[in-house]
Amino acid sequence: SNPATARLVQLQKHLTSSTETQNTKPPTPKETLAAYRAKGTVNIAALREFIYGKHLAQRERIFRMVSREHVFKHHTTLELTRKESRLTALQQMRKILEEFTQLMSYEDYINDPTVLTVISETVFAFDQSTAIKLGVHYHLYTKTLINLGSTKHRIFQENAIYFKDIGCFALTELGHGSNVRDIRTTATYDPKTREFIINTPDDLAMKFWIGAAAHLANISTVFAQLYVNGQCHGVHAFIVPIRNKSDDCGLKIGLNGIDNGFMIFKDVRVPYDHLLDRFSSINEKHEFTSTIKNDDKRFGISLGSLSNGRISLVSQSNVNLRNALTIGIRYACVRRQFGLPNQQENSIIEYPLVQYRLLPYLAGSYTYGFAASYLSNLWETNQAIIFDEKSLLLNEIHALSSVLKPQVAWFSQKGIQEVREICGGLGYSAYNRLGAYREENDMNATWEGDNNVLIQQTEKFILDGIRKLLKGDKLPYESLQYLKADFDPEAVKWSVQELKDLYKYETLLEAFEFKGCFTAQRAAMKLQENIGKADEGLFQAWNMTQPFYLPEAAKAYGDIFVLAQAKKALKRFSDKPTRKVLETLSYLWALYRIEQDIGIYKEVDFISRHQIELVREAIMELCKVVKNEANGLIDAIAVTDEMLGSPIGCHDGDVYNRFISQLFSVPGTFEKPYYWKDIIDVRDVKESIKKK
16 A cells, blocks of 8 residues: 555544544543542641641631632732732732731741741742732841841831831842942941931942832831941941832833832931941941951841841742642643544643653652751741851851752742643633743742852852861861762762662762762862963852852752751651652652753763663653642642632632633623724725735
């Protein structure tokens, strides 16, 4: 027979359904999702309690509020103008505060700040603009008052906690973002009046991108260079009332519910007590004094309060990813495409490629989540010693937050995009909110420190550790214990022999710690080599070593910490069957990271070709296991349908009916456009051209 005809016959089999298949009614989407849910073994209630613990009640209280209040309906906000978006976010914030003041007092805030973290993350899962309005006030403005202020500032702290003041955080300038040390705003001490005079010397020094500054806030912490008797004493924070007019930064790519503004100061005077003076003050002789004599140490500790915002963003990026995964996993279960001849179409989650594109992100979300919770608790429960000059804890927290914030933001952004593509055309519909998660998460790569600049803080921390080791000193940081002074990468090979070896924390940490040692050593050697080449010394050499070398050492450090914290966290979980599933997630994430970095491991043949194949086989085997557990894992962390606001991510799986219902209810769906006469005119023009 003709080969072309044979191919056409084969193609026809794929493109047509038999009468038998057409007459067999497939399960409904609701039935399909219920069937996938039934395959799982996860104890959802126990897992939810393990993750959210004593704050589960606050989380569920916010769920109920969102469900009953019309202002929280997502579909009503989709086509709002910028002004309308800000008004809606304000109305939502007001409703939250009505609940919030009952949930937390001043004493609660001071004694157990983790309650704020849970509330913030829950609101963040609903809408990032609304959550950030609250976060700027509580996490940045209020926490700065507490961390850098003294007893005299108690009144400002109470006014902030009870929302008598609405605060913002003015650090970033038009000309300076990541380079905080060189900001240009000045605060000059006037000995005659014992006041500070705040000034913006030029346009590049204006405070810019300040959340809530355009309309909402009435007061701000303003960071400025402190001048006393003509001498600059570096960056300090001041409390400055700001509300007299609106200064708006304009339309943004996303997050237009946040009123970002700019500030220009001209001889603005504030009283002496508006200096946040935990570490620095001016005595009665009008002389600058500080409890921290070293300028660099004082700068580092003072700016250490920024770690709080970065730690928050680790969790909040993960919240965006979890929302996207809730949508993607549920939809992938009910969406049917293709199948064998004479059989029903498959749910797309059955395809190995979809599993590989989707499920490692679920694994990473859980694994990063354990590390984020540990880091947040470490920060919140050690406030008494973190800002002690003699304590080393702030250095370690700063290094960890400086790498985890970039890693989780990048991972989440890629995961959200992958979900968007897996969900096809419906994933592109604004009504299903994946676009909102993608655009709003995008900002997490920039604020609280540009990711590619921020991660350099971790790089310096690691290289300082290597220097100490080479001097024969012991490292005082738990997170750097993997480093070795006598490390020889050529002499080390991975111990993996067979597939089952890959399902052990010890084996995976072995690979991670090798990568950590190797990339740190490689970066240090390359930096030394570049110092010899650079005309401008260490500064130029450092920047020459950024591509390929230094960032990889920081990422390896982050990976080791994340996997180690997941292992520790799961030891505390008593439900053994569910714990086994969570361990599977950790293995899947770790193997996924190893496969992504296979080139690093192969540079010195730490991993053999056979081991690479085992890694890939293990990833796909674990994806099969996680596929059946995915819905239970999602249900444990998912927000309610009202919070999620995505028809194709609904809990009951009735995705198409819910999407159609929402689409049909949108004003204008069936209306004739107001410009219909223009459409007719275009047609008339085309017709007249034809006649000519």
